[in-house]
Amino acid sequence: KKILDEQPRATFTPDYFQTSQGVQGGVTSLYAHLRTIYGQGYYYNTCETGTDEATYAQSADENFKVMDISGQGNITSSNSRADVIWGSSYSDINTASGIIENGGKLGVSNALLAEAKFFRGFDYFLLVQTFGGVALDLGSGELKFNTSAVRTSKRNTVPEVYTKAIFPDLTAAVNDLPDAPRVVGGVTKTVARLFLAKAYLTYGWWLENPNNIPTYPAVANRTDPAGKNPQYYYQQAYNLAVAGITNAGTNYALQPTYYDVNLATNDRNKEIMLWADHTENSTYTGGNIYDGNGPNSLNQDNYAVWMMTFNYTNIRSSSSPTTWSAVSSVQREAEQHLGRPYIRMCPTIGVVKNTFADKTNDSRYDGTFTTVYRGNWQKGSAPVSTYSTLYNSNFLPVTPGSAILTFLNDEPVPPITYPSGAGNSNVGAGTLPGRADWVVSPNGISRLVYPGLWKLGTYRTDNGTGLGYPNAGLTRPFNIAKFSELFFIAAEAAVKGATTTAVTGTYANDGTARGLINIIRARAGKWRFDNNGNVAKIQDNSAAMIAATPATVDIDYILAERSREYFGEGYRWYDLIRTQRWTAFASTYQICGSTAGDHTPVTVSRSIDSHHYLRPIPQGQIDAMQASADEKAAYQNPGY
Amino acid sequence: RIVDEKAQPVVGASVVVKGTTTGTSTNANGEYQIVAPVNGTLEVSSVGYPTKEISIANQANHNVTLTATSTDLEQVVVIGYGTQKKEAVTGSVASIGGEKLRDVPTPNISQALQGRIAGVDISQTSTRPGATMQIRIRGDRSLTGSNDPLVVLDGIPFIGSIGDINPNDIKSVDILKDASATAIYGSRGANGVILVTTNRGQRGQKPRISYNAYTGLQTLFAKYPMMNGPEFAALRKAANNLYPNSLDESDNINTDWQDLLFRNGLVTDHSVSMVGGSQQGSYTFGLGYYQNQGLIPSQKYTRYSIKGSVDQQVGDYFRFGFTSNSNYNLSEGNQIGLYGNLSSSPLINLYNPNGVLKTTAFSGPDQAYVLTKDRIDSLNDAGTWLNQTRGFATYNSLYGEVSVPWVKGLKYRLNVGGDFIQSNNGGFTGAGVVNTNPTAVSSASISNTQTYHWTIENILSYDRSFGKSNISVLGLYSAEQTKVNGSSLSATDIPNEAFQFYNLGSALATNVTVNQGTYQQSGLMSYMGRVIYSYDNRYFLTAIVRSDASSRLAPGNKWHTYPAASVGWNVANESFMKGITPLNALKLRAGFGQTSNQAVPVYSTLGALSQRPYNFGSSYAIGYYVSQLPNPGLSWEYSKTLNLGIDFGLFRNRLTGTIEYYITKTEGILQSVSLPPTSGVGSVVQNVGKTQNKGIELSLNGTILNNVNGWTWEAGFNIYANRNKLVALADGSQRDEGNSWFVGHNINSIFDYKKIGLWSTAKDSADNYMNILEPGYKVGMIKVLYTGGYDANGKPLRAIGTADRQIIDVDPNFEGGFNTRVAYKGFDLSTVGVFKSGGILISTLYNSNGYLNLETGRRNNVKIDYWTPENTDAKYPRPGVNISGDNPRYGTTLGYFSASYLKIRTITLGYDFNHSLLKGSNLRLRMYATVQNPFVLFSPYHDESGMDPETNSYGNENQAVTSYPRRFLTIGTNTPSTRNYILGLNLSF
Incomplete structure (x- = not known):
């Protein structure tokens, strides 16, 4: 008889969730799921491409081109990579529900349960912004742990998702979470305040619906089930955000300079409130830390920054001072300025010229981009590594560490001489008399050659004297939320009419939109290091920054300021759809073409339609549902 | 005499x-x-x-x-728990003798069986040395469960690899195909049963020693069809120089990476055996050695096998015996994949100006480690790059039999089987080896699995003749248990490279990773009864009942009973047939039975959590989430088969044959059902549907010339067709797009767009509304079938989208094989061939999954006829535009080919020296020369690619991105197929 009994000894069964260790493990899994979304390069693309921040680059495939909405194909349920959140969030929501149900019975602390509530609210907030109303009942009842194999799904409406799931969960999180994180990167009251404030703000906008953008599933008119008006939610957002600022204690703080916020050696600093963590231990990082081609490595890897990295490894210098004898002088390196090129996305010319118009007072352009590519050939392999000097533009000598290619801040006089094709630089970069580095000016930024995204760049500690492992997923955390955003949320709520109150303490200001934004701008004016110049630069331009803030801060100014602060971090599409300013900000953009030597800016139009404000429900969901064709069609968002 | x-x-x-x-x-x-x-x-x-x-x-x-046995109804066949005269067999049983099997010199019987038996489809799943093949008897029934037949070695269910059995030891292979024959194996019978019987001595036999050996050369059957330098340079230009040449590349270089990698393989087989018997007993002992060095340097498979059996009669009533089959095998060099080689640009100049081979080179933007034959050999010599799997397996059985003295024909037999299988893998990669980073640290790993299996069978049998009646009754009680457990470790930065993988503990503790252990235990208890009755060699009846209980099912569902019955009528033995001279034998058979397969994986009724490791800064933790829901209601997949057969012999049995028709209905098909993401759980295992297989099989064996002026010519031919379809889904729906199941179609169906050509010209694109169907599309791209409506002006109503995907059946129309043997004065020339018609062959070399047909110039490309403005009539799309995830849009449609082919497996010319030189000698000697895989005909895939049209990979292997389930067999970047030239001898004295 005994031979008919089963006792697994190496695999876990769902029974394990009935133990307190299982609940702990479930909470860990909630954090771990952040990796499947944040840092995922294709999902990252859906947050940026098609906004004023980014367009597709030379090696872009359909996933990127369609997101640009510029006549390169339609966004469909198959090519939209917002499926990444759809595929990851529900499993997380279900795990959270399991923890909340079982944890209570097992006597798990409310603080730990609040972490689960935070993530359930967090996931629903992400889903509802991206897709509209989504299912609250996974199969065993609304917000219940699903143990049944249902293959149907019914979408709730947007107000239901906010009022039944997001607000109660995040409110509980604000109440029950501790002030200081339980673990490094753990969620706290302040983190919950940030997301609840942002959810109130977003819901306020949704209720107000200034540009009459449709929602789905359709609701007769946008009334709040709780009977509150948009103004009420703006005020809630403001109050919570300000509470977040004033109650940060010693757990969260703005970094002294913008450079420090994103400097890899300063990762997990006090300004970062939530991140998807990674480490150089390949067992725990969720991918192969040596190689970017490992099995399943892209499911949990942080590789978003590759997408917006141009192929700088094609830049050439010469080993001979007289005849052009090309060698690769900027090699692929696991270093924050460089990393793995993928050439899928690029910033627009407008980003460089308009968003970051001030590049001298404001440290954020320098703290966002790699604009100078420096020689590192001595770290590569022989024979190139043996050269002490190479010859570059104008056959002028360069040594390791010298600028090899520079993206200029402004259009120079006299203008740059660009080659007709790839030229000696091999990437079509130009020359200026007397300069040893190849140069590209803002108007010459193309889909092939463009500044890199230093802030998200690769960093690791095991490079030694070599180039390291540039092809592996990043071992840095991918940042999700920052303390600075509390200022933006409060400011945005203030712009929307929230009654303001003066903020006291470390970040004392008058509590108006302008006062709050100026805290951020003042910090942006502080320099301690010139990143692209690669020299120390102690300078405080706070006064000039504040002076440049307009007297009346409006929503467009907040959006522009958000782009300066969070450029390329995956916020942009959500910011533009929340405020319904996508069309206004992104209907046209300028960029040069994809071929080497093309430095003629072209103005490209986008045909952003109101249905684009929701992403399509992924085809995988539609296919997997057991439903009639009509029901499936009704499940999909209109226009897809 | x-x-x-x-x-x-x-x-x-x-x-x-x-x-x-x-x-x-x-x-x-x-x-x-x-x-x-x-x-x-x-x-x-x-x-x-x-x-x-x-x-x-x-x-x-x-x-x-x-x-000889195979053409004769007189033959004795093994039917499971006993033997039976073929004449009396009522189920569907096909047999092949060991000698016939050895017509094809192969390392294991799966390769030798290919094309030999109707209804038995043998497909290649790997081309690596030592690989075994996939055996399917009468098609697939199960989606997720194993469709592999049960193998029984010398009476004991065999849990090892078929590669563990030395073909030289085999006396016969008997294949039970229908449920009336396989029901004696109950819950394991649904996929058919292969009974392997090894040689045993015979009582009274003089000792005799046999030595069989062959050795041969394996040459590349065909290179992978990659572009050469000029072709690739042209592709890059056609792709608008999306990926310009790297510094290592130049348009005037033409590097053939495959030439630099492949070597000729070698195959060697030696086998010695001794058989003999005394008055009361018999014995056999054998030793075998097989080695195959693959085409890829350092890839090698070696097997040493030892076999022994003893039977001893003790007194008048007792008989005892044991059998032992053991082998030790070693697989090496399996760490070497081909993708890097095939995808490397042929424009790369591999040598530095000083003539030294580069360590790494850029292929477009991608840096690759340069792997050539010489480099692999030198790494192998240095011991800095290796991967070894060492297997040891021993299969043993003992029996004791007592004839009950006071009841004539009653016997009790106890079988005890005990098996142990161990597999140890070790791998080591030295610092900077096969890595673009010269300072990369070394890494090493070890893993092992142990399998323990025991069986006890109590058998009571009664055989008796009463006048014209023969009756044979059998009762069985058995129990069996299998336990598999394994562990593995890996480490990086091994301090002393000489340690290889032998001392992972020498690395720093933080560099050692202990991986997940594995553990599975399952048990089976059974009762079985069988009655075989025959009357006057004219009427035959077999009835079987078996009851199985398995640990894998939840309590309350464990037991199931399997009934089966079959009848036969030997028409030729009827008196009214006496006058019909051309007809020597004619038998009609019918059988019906129920079986199942053990498709429920261990512990799957319990559900599963998946693990997700995470780091909170520098502190590490493991997370868990529900990945599979429990389902205690699971049951096996039950198959009911009706089988009808006719066996006949004509012209004094010079032409014999069998025709069979069967229909198998399988219920409760199990599947790990993918749930919609909104359910929060990835999957659940459920009994989801019903499948049906029906088919016809025809086998013919003939002696065309029987010693006419010294010439003898024999031929065998078989052809079979199996029609497989999904009959119903459990929820009553007709289609399940997410899982690619469609009622009325093959269970292996593909759901994809259908390529109908290219948008070949601007006019074509304008006339056919490319702008509406494919917004953003460029001329020259893949045109897929549009199934939507049109407005009054003939304009399509919408863009092409997911609604236009089509169901594609992949199964072939018919398959078969043939063999022929011509003998003249000691010479014999024999040929074995296989063929297949219709169906879909998936080549991941050509589709999006392989990353070898990117058409962007990023990596080397398979050689294709692609669209250019000058070549608008091409098969493949325009390079470098409308790229979808690195590949051309709809790139998956480029990998479907017709699966038809006819392949000559072997041609053998032998000479029997006893015909001349050794005439009358006690020494017997035959020598032969064989060529394997000499040629392929009627294969569209071969015609296009030059490649072997046989599959070489499971659906989830040997491709860059996995998107087919494992059960689909594909052609991918595995070790290439070979054409072999073999010389062998058979000596006995």
């Missing part, structure tokens, strides 16, 4: 006086002498022939002609 059907002496045949222990064996001329009572009966037997009984009838000379 005893001769075979070619009048050649049968050496070493055993002649025993029936009912006594008196016996002898034949000499080199086939002659024998024996003292026997005048009214007695002689039993003549020899390996490969059915036992023949001769009544002495007061004669002095008995010349006996033994007829």
Whole structure:
């Protein structure tokens, strides 16, 4: 008889969730799921491409081109990579529900349960912004742990998702979470305040619906089930955000300079409130830390920054001072300025010229981009590594560490001489008399050659004297939320009419939109290091920054300021759809073409339609549902 | 004297006086002498022939002609828990003798069986040395469960790899195809049963030693069809220089990476065996050695095998015996994949200006480690890059049998089987080896699995004849348990490279990773009863009932009972048939039974959590989430099969054949059902549907010339067609797009767009509304079928989208094989071939999954006829535009080919030295030369690619991005197929 009994000894069964260790493990899994979304390069693309921040680059495939909405194909349920959140969030929501149900019975602390509530609210907030109303009942009842194999799904409406799931969960999180994180990167009251404030703000906008953008599933008119008006939610957002600022204690703080916020050696600093963590231990990082081609490595890897990295490894210098004898002088390196090129996305010319118009007072352009590519050939392999000097533009000598290619801040006089094709630089970069580095000016930024995204760049500690492992997923955390955003949320709520109150303490200001934004701008004016110049630069331009803030801060100014602060971090599409300013900000953009030597800016139009404000429900969901064709069609968002 | 059907002496045949222990064996001329009572009966037997009984009838000379088994209804076949005369068999049983199997010199019987038996489809799943093949008997029934037949080795269910059995030890292979035959194996019978019987000695047999050996050269069957330098340079230009040449590349270079990698392989096989018997017992012992060095440097498979069996009669009532089959095998070099080689640009100049081979080179933007034959050999010599799997397996059984003295024909038998299989893998990669980073640290890993399996069978049998009636009754009680456990470790930065993978503990503790352990235990308990009744060699009946209980099912669902019955009518033995001379044999058979397969994986009724490791800064933790819901209601997949058969013999049995028709309905098909993401759980295992297989099989064997002026010509032919479809889904729906199941279609169906050509010209694009169907599309791209509507002006109403995907059935129309043998004066020339018609062959070399047909110039490309403005009539799309995830849009449609082919597997020319040089000698010697895989015909895939059209990978292997389930067989970047030239000899004395 005994031979008919089963006792697994190496695999876990769902029974394990009935133990307190299982609940702990479930909470860990909630954090771990952040990796499947944040840092995922294709999902990252859906947050940026098609906004004023980014367009597709030379090696872009359909996933990127369609997101640009510029006549390169339609966004469909198959090519939209917002499926990444759809595929990851529900499993997380279900795990959270399991923890909340079982944890209570097992006597798990409310603080730990609040972490689960935070993530359930967090996931629903992400889903509802991206897709509209989504299912609250996974199969065993609304917000219940699903143990049944249902293959149907019914979408709730947007107000239901906010009022039944997001607000109660995040409110509980604000109440029950501790002030200081339980673990490094753990969620706290302040983190919950940030997301609840942002959810109130977003819901306020949704209720107000200034540009009459449709929602789905359709609701007769946008009334709040709780009977509150948009103004009420703006005020809630403001109050919570300000509470977040004033109650940060010693757990969260703005970094002294913008450079420090994103400097890899300063990762997990006090300004970062939530991140998807990674480490150089390949067992725990969720991918192969040596190689970017490992099995399943892209499911949990942080590789978003590759997408917006141009192929700088094609830049050439010469080993001979007289005849052009090309060698690769900027090699692929696991270093924050460089990393793995993928050439899928690029910033627009407008980003460089308009968003970051001030590049001298404001440290954020320098703290966002790699604009100078420096020689590192001595770290590569022989024979190139043996050269002490190479010859570059104008056959002028360069040594390791010298600028090899520079993206200029402004259009120079006299203008740059660009080659007709790839030229000696091999990437079509130009020359200026007397300069040893190849140069590209803002108007010459193309889909092939463009500044890199230093802030998200690769960093690791095991490079030694070599180039390291540039092809592996990043071992840095991918940042999700920052303390600075509390200022933006409060400011945005203030712009929307929230009654303001003066903020006291470390970040004392008058509590108006302008006062709050100026805290951020003042910090942006502080320099301690010139990143692209690669020299120390102690300078405080706070006064000039504040002076440049307009007297009346409006929503467009907040959006522009958000782009300066969070450029390329995956916020942009959500910011533009929340405020319904996508069309206004992104209907046209300028960029040069994809071929080497093309430095003629072209103005490209986008045909952003109101249905684009929701992403399509992924085809995988539609296919997997057991439903009639009509029901499936009704499940999909209109226009897809 | 005893001769075979070619009048050649049968050496070493055993002649025993029936009912006594008196016996002898034949000499080199086939002659024998024996003292026997005048009214007695002689039993003549020899390996490969059915036992023949001769009544002495007061004669002095008995010349006996033994007829080889496979063409004879007289043959004895193994039917599971016993044997039966083929004449009396009522189920569907096909047999092939060991000699016939060895017509194809192969390392394991799966390769030798290919094309030999109707209804048995053998497909290649890997081309690596030592690989075994996938065996399917009458199609697939199960989506997720194993469709592999149960193998029974010398009576004991066999849990090892078929590669563990040395083909030289095999006496016969009998294949039970229908449920009335396989129901004796109950819950494991649904996929058919392969009964492998190894050689045993015979009582009274003189000791005889055999030595069989062959050795040969394996050459590349065909290179992978990659572009050469000029072709690739042209592709890059056509792709608008999306990926310009790197510094290592130049348009005037033409590097053939495959030439630099592949070597010729070698195959060697030696096998020695001794058989003999005493008056009361018999024995056999054998040793085998097989080695195959693959085409890829350092890739090698070596097997040492040892086999022994003893049977001993003790007194009049007791018999004991044991059998042991053990082997040790070593696989090396399997860490070497081909993708890097095939995808490297042919424009790369591999040498530095000083003539030294580069360590790494850029292929477009991608840096690759340069792997050539010489480099692999030098790494191998240095011991800095290796991967070894060492397997040891031992399969043992013991039996004791007692004939109950006071009931004639009643016997009790106890079988005890004990098996142990161990596999140890070790891998080591030195610092900077095969890595673009020269300072990369070394890494090493070890893993092991152990399998323990025991079986106990209690069998009571009763055989008796009453007048014209023969009755045989069998009762069985058995229990069986299998346990598999494994562990693995890996480490980086091994301080001393000489340690390789032998001391992972020498690395820093933080560099050592202990991986997840594995553990599975499952048990089976069974009762079985069988009755076989025959009357006057005309009417036959078999009835079986088996009850199985398994640990894998939840309590309350564990037991299930399987009934089966079959009947036969030997029409030829009826008196009214006596006058019909051309017809020597005619038998009609019908059988019906139920079986199942053990498709429920261990522990799957319990559900599963998946693990997700995470780091909170520098502190590490493991997360868990529900990945599979529990389902205690799971049951097996039950198959009911009806089988109808006709066996016939014509023209004095010079033409024999079998026609069979079957229909198998399988219920409760299990599947790990993918749930919609909104359910929060990835999947659940459920009994989801019903499938059906029906088919027709025809086998013919003929002796076309029978010693006409010294010429003998024999031929065998089989053809079979299986129609597989999904009949119903559990929820009553007709289609399940997410899982690619469609009622009325093959269970292996593909759901994809259908390529109908290219948007070949601007006019075509304008006329056919490319702008509406494919917004953003460029001329020259793949055109897929649009199924939507049109407005009054003939304009399509919408863009092409997911609604336009089509169901594509992949199964072939029919398959089969043939063999022929021509003999003349000691020479014999034989050929074995296989063929297949229709169906879909998936080549991941050509589709999006392989990343070898990117058409962007990023990596080397398969050689294709692509669209250019000058070549608008091409098969493949325009390079470098409308890229979807690195590949051309709809790139998956480029990997579907017709699966038809006809392949000559072997041509063998042999010479029997006993015909001349050794005439009359006790020493027998035959030598032969064989060529394997000489050519392929009628294969569209071969015509286009030059490649072997046989699959070489499971659906989730040997491709860059996995998107097919494992059960689909594909062609991918595995070790290439070979064409082999073999010389061999068979010697015995």
